[in-house]
Amino acid sequence: MPSNLFIAYDLMSPGQNYDAVRDAIRELGPNWQFQYSLFYVHTQHTPEAAYTHVLRVMDTNDRLAVIVAAESLGAIVTNWDHPPIDSINAIWLAP
Numbered sequence: 001m002p003s004n005l006f007i008a009y010d011l012m013s014p015g016q017n018y019d020a021v022r023d024a025i026r027e028l029g030p031n032w033q034f035q036y037s038l039f040y041v042h043t044q045h046t047p048e049a050a051y052t053h054v055l056r057v058m059d060t061n062d063r064l065a066v067i068v069a070a071e072s073l074g075a076i077v078t079n080w081d082h083p084p085i086d087s088i089n090a091i092w093l094a095p
Contacts, residue, residue: 004069005050007039015059024054030091040069042091 007025011018022039025031028050029043043050051066058064 003043003045003047003050005041005043005047006065006067006069007041007050007054008065008067009037009054009058010063011037012059012061012063015062017057017059020057021054021062024057028053032088032091040088040091 025039028041031039031041033039047066047068055064
């Protein structure tokens with residue numbers, strides 16, 4: 001069953017391999033990067049499996065949060081880059 005997840009992370013010094021972490025998140029399925037370290041992902045993976053998948057490329061002192069995004073009653077984000085709400089909703093509602 002598909003999951004809608006928010007994934008957030010902090011990469012601490014030393015290390016900070018942002019490309020590897022972003023690539024691991026993008027491998028989970030259709031996604032949208034809301035902020036530098038905050039992604040929305042529509043995935044076939046469970047939250048636990050998504051967490052494990054991303055954590056494997058992180059350092060032991062990094063921080064990771066995988067949050068299930070249940071049916072939204074609304075959300076508010078700034079329009080820093082005019083996120084394509086229709087495209088994001090298409091990812092959210094995908095089977």
